[in-house]
Amino acid sequence: xxxxxxxxxxxxxxxxxxxxxxxxxxxxxxxxxxxxxxxxxxxxxxxxxxxxxxxxxxxxxxxxxxxxxxxxxxxxxxxxxxxxxxxxxxxxxxxxxxxxxxxxxxxxxxxxxxxxxxxxxxxxxxxxxxxxxxxxxxxxxxxxxxxxxxxxxxxxxxxxxxxxxxxxxxxxxxxxxxxxxxxxxxxxxxxxxxxxxxxxxxxxxxxxxxxxxxxxxxxxxxxxxxxxxxxxxxxxxxxxxxxxxxxxxxxxxxxxxxxxxxxxxxxxxxxxxxxxxxxxxxxxxxxxxxxxxxxxxxxxxxxxxxxxxxxxxxxxxxxxxxxxxxxxxxxxxxxxxxxxxxxxxxxxxxxxxxxxxxxxxxxxxxxxxxxxxxxxxxxxxxxxxxxxxxxxxxxxxxxxxxxxxxxxxxxxxxxxxxxxxxxxxx
Amino acid sequence: xxxxxxxxxxxxxxxxxxxxxxxxxxxxxxxxxxxxxxxxxxxxxxxxxxxxxxxxxxxxxxxxxxxxxxxxxxxxxxxxxxxxxxxxxxxxxxxxxxxxxxxxxxxxxxxxxxxxxxxxxxxxxxxxxxxxxxxxxxxxxxxxxxxxxxxxxxxxxxxxxxxxxxxxxxxxxxxxxxxxxxxxxxxxxxxxxxxxxxxxxxxxxxxxxxxxxxxxxxxxxxxxxxxxxxxxxxxxxxxxxxxxxxxxxxxxxxxxxxxxxxxxxxxxxxxxxxxxxxxxxxxxxxxxxxxxxxxxxxxxxxxxxxxxxxxxxxxxxxxxxxxxxxxxxxxxxxxxxxxxxxxxxxxxxxxxxxxxxxxxxxxxxxxxxxxxxxxxxxxxxxxxxxxxxxxxxxxxxxxxxxxxxxxxxxxxxxxxxxxxxxxxxxxxxxxxxxxxxxxxxxxxxxxxx
Numbered sequence: 001x002x003x004x005x006x007x008x009x010x011x012x013x014x015x016x017x018x019x020x021x022x023x024x025x026x027x028x029x030x031x032x033x034x035x036x037x038x039x040x041x042x043x044x045x046x047x048x049x050x051x052x053x054x055x056x057x058x059x060x061x062x063x064x065x066x067x068x069x070x071x072x073x074x075x076x077x078x079x080x081x082x083x084x085x086x087x088x089x090x091x092x093x094x095x096x097x098x099x100x101x102x103x104x105x106x107x108x109x110x111x112x113x114x115x116x117x118x119x120x121x122x123x124x125x126x127x128x129x130x131x132x133x134x135x136x137x138x139x140x141x142x143x144x145x146x147x148x149x150x151x152x153x154x155x156x157x158x159x160x161x162x163x164x165x166x167x168x169x170x171x172x173x174x175x176x177x178x179x180x181x182x183x184x185x186x187x188x189x190x191x192x193x194x195x196x197x198x199x200x201x202x203x204x205x206x207x208x209x210x211x212x213x214x215x216x217x218x219x220x221x222x223x224x225x226x227x228x229x230x231x232x233x234x235x236x237x238x239x240x241x242x243x244x245x246x247x248x249x250x251x252x253x254x255x256x257x258x259x260x261x262x263x264x265x266x267x268x269x270x271x272x273x274x275x276x277x278x279x280x281x282x283x284x285x286x287x288x289x290x291x292x293x294x295x296x297x298x299x300x301x302x303x304x305x306x307x308x309x310x311x312x313x314x315x316x317x318x319x320x321x322x323x324x325x326x327x328x329x330x331x332x333x334x335x336x337x338x339x340x341x342x343x344x345x346x347x348x349x350x351x352x353x354x355x356x357x358x359x360x361x362x363x364x365x366x367x368x369x370x371x372x373x374x375x376x377x378x379x380x381x382x383x384x385x386x387x388x389x390x391x392x393x394x395x396x397x398x399x400x401x402x403x404x405x406x407x408x409x410x411x412x413x414x415x416x417x418x419x420x421x422x423x424x425x426x
Numbered sequence: 427x428x429x430x431x432x433x434x435x436x437x438x439x440x441x442x443x444x445x446x447x448x449x450x451x452x453x454x455x456x457x458x459x460x461x462x463x464x465x466x467x468x469x470x471x472x473x474x475x476x477x478x479x480x481x482x483x484x485x486x487x488x489x490x491x492x493x494x495x496x497x498x499x500x501x502x503x504x505x506x507x508x509x510x511x512x513x514x515x516x517x518x519x520x521x522x523x524x525x526x527x528x529x530x531x532x533x534x535x536x537x538x539x540x541x542x543x544x545x546x547x548x549x550x551x552x553x554x555x556x557x558x559x560x561x562x563x564x565x566x567x568x569x570x571x572x573x574x575x576x577x578x579x580x581x582x583x584x585x586x587x588x589x590x591x592x593x594x595x596x597x598x599x600x601x602x603x604x605x606x607x608x609x610x611x612x613x614x615x616x617x618x619x620x621x622x623x624x625x626x627x628x629x630x631x632x633x634x635x636x637x638x639x640x641x642x643x644x645x646x647x648x649x650x651x652x653x654x655x656x657x658x659x660x661x662x663x664x665x666x667x668x669x670x671x672x673x674x675x676x677x678x679x680x681x682x683x684x685x686x687x688x689x690x691x692x693x694x695x696x697x698x699x700x701x702x703x704x705x706x707x708x709x710x711x712x713x714x715x716x717x718x719x720x721x722x723x724x725x726x727x728x729x730x731x732x733x734x735x736x737x738x739x740x741x742x743x744x745x746x747x748x749x750x751x752x753x754x755x756x757x758x759x760x761x762x763x764x765x766x767x768x769x770x771x772x773x774x775x776x777x778x779x780x781x782x783x784x785x786x787x788x789x790x791x792x793x794x795x796x797x798x799x800x801x802x803x804x805x806x807x808x809x810x811x812x813x814x815x816x817x818x819x820x821x822x823x824x825x826x827x828x829x830x831x832x833x834x835x836x837x838x839x840x841x842x843x844x845x846x847x848x849x850x851x852x853x854x855x856x857x858x859x860x861x862x863x864x865x866x867x868x869x870x871x872x873x874x875x
Contacts, residue, residue, distance in 0.1 A: 003581055004570075004573050016594055016629070023672065023685050024618045024621050028614045033614050071542055072541075073540070074479055082680070086678055087751050088825070097680050102616070110616050112546065113760075139467070144832050144835055146465075148467055148468075148471045148478070
């Protein structure tokens with residue numbers, strides 16, 4: 001009897017609790033285990049990016065609901081939620097995970113397997129439209145995906161013949177879009193997603209062929225086999241934020257070339273690499289450079305404009321100044337003089353007097369940008385904003401202001417003023 | 427031992443084993459469906475049967491269904507034999523059978539309906555896990571009281587493992603299901619869950635599986651255990667090191683680095699119990715290796731010991747940081763879990779069934795079917811872990827080299843396809859064990875499904 005009791009006490013209870021204490025309870029009792037702060041990238045009142053230590057944010061009711069759906073459907077079996085400082089994960093997905101980010105996760109969902117990609121930093125990478133279409137049919141957008149369809153995230157009734165998300169679906173999109181948001185605007189400062197200047201690539205038969213293959217695997221789901229923006233995804237699910245570009249029109253928003261001109265290859269390269277924030281167009285910085293260049297050659301075959309009217313010379317973007325309170329104040333003056341507020345509203349919330357009536361050249365409703373959200377379609381750098389003022393967004397009501405500025409300083413003042421509108425409250 | 431055959435409550439052993447045979451058809455079959463979904467994502471995919479809802483049914487079905495049901499049946503065979511008296515309060519035994527298996531059925535239905543606690547291997551919605559814990563405590567009480575009244579003075583090593591496994595897992599089920607989901611959010615929850623997760627494999631499957639092979643290998647080989655000293659070393663090094671390893675599931679995470687290091691060191695130390703017990707098993711056949719050819723129990727147990735050796739050694743090295751850089755999150759880890767859980771423990775308990783079933787059901791079995799089944803199990807699992815290790819290394823290094831993620835999935839697809847066939851081979855073999863044994867005893871009075 002004596003030995004049975006020894007085994008039970010020492011092996012059974014003793015070692016179990018010893019390990020639990022050393023590996024679980026002691027670490028939990030240490031001061032470091034109480035950390036709830038995160039290194040967060042924020043925009044200052046001067047429109048610049050900086051890092052601060054800030055408290056992690058608890059989940060709202062909607063996010064908790066979305067998290068419940070995420071747990072219920074077992075998303076976490078295939079999608080991990082932690083990024084390691086090794087194996088290139090901080091380049092592929094974003095900054096390495098921090099302790100404080102997880103402060104309100106119960107149960108934790110960090111996971112042990114990646115049949116799909118890690119989702120730690122997925123918030124803001126894709127637009128809500130992309131997520132909706134992807135839940136409805138993952139292979140419509142990513143033909144090689146192995147993810148199940150989540151058609152029960154959608155209402156039975158259709159709008160304009162297309163499906164829209166149910167309450168559960170909206171909640172899970174909100175939860176997924178919130179992932180990594182404790183790190184704030186880290187994506188705006190993410191070096192791999194930023195293209196300073198393009199090199200170039202020469203169109204050959206081989207590059208066109210390769211580009212077509214890339215297009216079919218990565219682009220056709222939204223932009224369609226014919227490049228007309230009528231892919232299976234936007235035909236099945238209602239895109240509420242923006243429609244995929246119709247490449248046959250030859251009209252491109254984000255260019256360094258003047259209004260009316262087709263873009264340079266490097267302009268398209270920049271858009272592909274950084275994506276268009278807030279819309280279904282994701283950043284493709286993980287694609288090999290060859291894939292990105294070759295798909296550009298292929299995309300250009302959709303519109304005869306590229307051959308008929310070669311791009312005009314690009315604008316020069318001068319060296320940017322150091323922002324000061326005076327520059328911001330000057331920017332507000334320019335904002336008023338140029339009547340930016342007519343569309344974008346006095347506070348830059350996109351609610352100006354004309355905002356309800358705007359349409360783009362394709363007849364789609366196009367709300368003016370709400371600058372306070374800090375989501376800039378053309379890119380988050382001052383140069384990106386400046387470029388938009390100088391060249392306008394072709395096909396939209398946003399004109400070029402290159403002739404209206406008295407000097408580049410006006411442009412920079414307006415740029416930093418617009419950026420400062422999304423300053424994070426301290 | 428045959429002289430003491432009247433010590434065993436045959437009816438309850440049969441009930442447990444039949445439940446085990448049922449789960450051995452069910453849970454691996456779910457695994458086949460899951461593996462098909464890798465290549466055919468829309469296959470059998472709807473709100474209730476998509477990957478995210480089926481996966482926990484497979485994992486829990488194998489651990490708590492196939493393995494545990496058979497093991498608990500074997501407990502009712504081993505304990506009376508080792509103690510020299512009949513089980514304490516035999517009339518209680520049937521309640522544990524129904525409590526355990528009924529809870530499993532209710533739990534799997536709940537998982538399909540979307541009730542999932544969100545913690546791996548602790549998914550069952552509360553209060554269902556209390557049914558499992560209740561059954562275990564009931565069995566533990568019977569076992570301890572039986573041991574306390576035993577006629578044999580010495581406690582054989584199988585009993586040590588059974589005692590510890592029942593204590594550990596009773597506590598662990600309460601800890602994982604009642605404490606973990608409600609306390610310590612964030613990274614603390616990660617660390618505490620890592621411990622729970624590995625307690626399930628390390629403090630339930632491992633000691634339980636070892637108890638089985640320590641009992642049935644010498645019994646079926648008709649050789650004494652090679653070395654009691656080695657079994658002592660194996661037991662105490664396992665009991666000491668295994669509880670510490672859990673956090674190796676979360677290396678390079680924000681979990682405190684020093685706890686990760688302790689987990690890695692303990693994981694490497696586990697080579698001691700693994701190699702000593704394997705040496706002990708092989709030594710037990712010394713001078714009697716012809717049994718390896720003639721006896722299905724011996725054949726499968728020795729094969730399982732080899733798989734256990736490969737899988738566990740892989741597991742130790744897998745815990746090293748440098749090895750985890752490419753392999754973590756990939757099928758390399760899945761190879762480890764299948765090599766150990768299926769290749770080792772499930773094969774051991776199935777092997778024991780070839781010994782026990784004819785003795786509790788007064789039947790025999792078809793040798794041809796058993797030979798087919800054995801070859802399918804051995805071929806299937808060997809091919810599966812081979813391909814999973816290869817594909818894990820390929821995907822891991824491809825991603826480290828900077829491949830786009832979906833491109834690495836494309837690379838994996840042919841391997842996944844082959845994996846499905848290895849799985850089918852293995853699963854048919856496993857199903858045949860139970861079917862073969864059950865069919866031969868059909869029509870016996872008192873044998874009910």
